[in-house]
Amino acid sequence: MTAAARTAVLRHFRWEGAHADVWRIFADAEGLQAVVDGLADPWRGSGVTHVIGIESRGFLLGGACAVALGVGFVAIRKEHGLLPGSNKVTARSDADYRGNRPVLRMQRVVGATDRVLLVDDWAERGSQARAAAQLVGACGAVFLGMSIIVDQLEAGVRAGLGRVTSIVTADELGDSAFA
Numbered sequence: 001m002t003a004a005a006r007t008a009v010l011r012h013f014r015w016e017g018a019h020a021d022v023w024r025i026f027a028d029a030e031g032l033q034a035v036v037d038g039l040a041d042p043w044r045g046s047g048v049t050h051v052i053g054i055e056s057r058g059f060l061l062g063g064a065c066a067v068a069l070g071v072g073f074v075a076i077r078k079e080h081g082l083l084p085g086s087n088k089v090t091a092r093s094d095a096d097y098r099g100n101r102p103v104l105r106m107q108r109v110v111g112a113t114d115r116v117l118l119v120d121d122w123a124e125r126g127s128q129a130r131a132a133a134q135l136v137g138a139c140g141a142v143f144l145g146m147s148i149i150v151d152q153l154e155a156g157v158r159a160g161l162g163r164v165t166s167i168v169t170a171d172e173l174g175d176s177a178f179a
Contacts, residue, residue, distance in 0.1 A: 005038025005167045009149055013173055022121050022149060039119055039147040040068040042165040049114040050074050054128055055081055062119040076132055079103035091134040094127035106135045114141040122150040126157040
């Protein structure tokens with residue numbers, strides 16, 4: 001990852017009570033550009049054909065990274081989000097950081113010749129990333145891995161998600177609600 005991306009995250013990140021606030025990063029044009037480049041650059045030349053993103057921050061970051069990589073973007077919606085069309089794949093996530101097990105859905109628009117990258121803001125347990133990988137596999141495409149702003153994954157979980165790149169680790173963010 002680039003030093004500019006790391007600097008932008010560390011400069012703009014805040015803990016708001018028990019919640020991580022990455023939204024401030026997006027308000028700074030230079031910071032946002034640095035973060036998007038930091039997420040996309042490690043994957044240039046790796047054959048990515050599509051980026052997927054889980055609502056909501058995954059839409060913003062995934063869409064921007066798809067543009068940066070010159071590839072398509074595919075949205076992954078949670079169970080109550082609007083997703084038109086009947087040709088979809090569905091997977092239930094294991095428990096996330098809140099203990100929820102959301103159903104994730106994606107239109108079946110990738111296939112056997114596609115290589116797919118997940119982009120998101122944070123990964124703690126990897127449960128939604130694993131469900132996203134299942135969606136990609138159900139379409140016959142290859143799940144390459146994920147690019148995230150903050151990596152809080154345990155080593156064993158990370159190993160099961162393909163290649164994982166991040167801008168910072170959760171330990172670098174200072175005092176936190178989970179420390």
